[in-house]
Amino acid sequence: MLLEVKEIHVHYSKVAALKGVSIEVPSGGIVTIIGANGAGKSTMLRALSGLAPVSAGEIWFDGERIDGRPPEKIVARGIAQAPEGRRIFPDLTVEENLRTGAFLRSDKPEIEHDLDSVFGHFPRLKERRTQWAKTLSGGEQQMVAIGRALMSKPRLLLLDEPSMGLAPVLFQEIAAIVIEIVKGGVPVILVEQNAELALGLAKYAYVLETGRVSLEGAAEDLRENEHVRKAYLGG
Template identity: 55%
Template sequence: MLEIKNIDVYYGVIHALKDISLTVSQGEIVTLIGANGAGKTTTLRTISGLIKPANGRVDFNGERIKGTSAKDIVKKGLSHVPEGRRVFPEMTVFENLELGAYLRKDKKGIKDDLDRVYASFPILQKRSRQNAGTLSGGEQQMLAIGRALMSRPKLLLMDEPSMGLAPLLVKEIFSIIRQINEQGTTILLVEQNANMALSIAHRAYVIETGSIVLEGTGKELAQSEEIKKAYLGG
């Protein structure tokens, strides 16, 4: 479904991504783990068209999307839940969700998807007329995920969904991610909580200083002594 091959990204003279290659197959949860500043967010922003790579290839569903605008990438079925949630604080929960469907014209489909989001996140329906800025961190994360789902994505990019959340909420968010995947959405997940990420991932990549250094199944990496020492507190 997604293939990125030999991607290089520079921030001025800083070589942020170095010859990155990874794949995500339909139906998978694939996670990308690594330390702060390793290049995880840059990888997602490159895939979703927010950063233009110096070279390399980004293919989605067999189509070259490198150089395609972020808006057109969303149209093709790829949505991005950004780090830090990035909800619109002065707009209501309902208006934020509506914005997620701004490229769609199918009113009945939009209504059906809104009902599905409310079924997955009942608190959002309860708070639908509240401004998003009044929500708790966990509720804002649910809203960010719900907004992305309103574009009916085939592939969902998720950047640090557990950041800043209490442990109980982290478990809830990861349970929801698994549920979204079981309902048919493929997921590429960037996450610092390596334990949780590897527990739900079919496959995983480890990125260090802009390079992929390890890959394997979620289970294999969770059992790796090297990974335990570096990321799992083992």
């Protein structure tokens, strides 16, 4: 397993957001975490990136324990995240946004190569490379967020609600690119409220409910599951 999360707990002040969650991610394909608003999906990714303090449990990435490390050390190990709400830098240009993703790298020629390949995934960003990021549409901002995460040359990519606020057509476009990324050899953890789309893309899925994994299994099996159909797939 590339990533092993063992029984982690995360508390915000006194409220428990994660109560002993375990997940495993292999070194290929998409694993999805679905669940309702406030179930702890984003907290899970924040804990993986070192933004939320893990109060108990362990996170192992490629044979190394990474819980308790600061975010920049985790990025250096190879975990990149396109966070919820995109969180692009509004007053940097598109290109500067993408280049911040390569902050820890010093292999200049390869950075240029990777920038070209991000522009290959998202031709629209290339047209707008000198524009302020705040002038982009929601879909384009999501592309910047994903492209920026790719610029760190990650070994694991975390995507938090990439479909949020996007028209279905746009999400199909983003989904196609996520599949391309995975084919390129980067495994993805996809957190989604849109369970339909997430279960369509992923191999394996976890259902998070009030800070616990209530259900897990192959994505195609979960699509047939009675409870998942009722609670997340609208019947």
